[in-house]
Amino acid sequence: MKVKLFDENHEKDLEAAINSFLKELEGEVIEIKYQVAIGVFSEEQVFCFSAMVIYT
Numbered sequence: 001m002k003v004k005l006f007d008e009n010h011e012k013d014l015e016a017a018i019n020s021f022l023k024e025l026e027g028e029v030i031e032i033k034y035q036v037a038i039g040v041f042s043e044e045q046v047f048c049f050s051a052m053v054i055y056t
Contacts, residue, residue, distance in 0.1 A: 001030065007050045014049040021053065030054040 004021060008014040022029065037048040 002027075002055055004053045004055070005050070006053070007048060009047060009049070011047075011049050014051060018051055018053065025055060027056045030056065 006014055006017050006021075008017060018032070031054045033052045033054070035050050037050070039046040039048070
């Protein structure tokens with residue numbers, strides 16, 4: 001079993017990164033875990049979209 005971690009500032013970038021990885025993956029996906037974190041600095045909101053792909 002292996003894991004691949006992804007971390008992007010925009011959800012579309014995360015989607016593209018995961019799709020690119022899955023396109024080249026020769027193994028089997030066991031599970032994908034997804035998370036969003038939001039931080040506030042002054043008047044700016046910062047988003048962090050992350051995912052962990054567990055595969056064989």
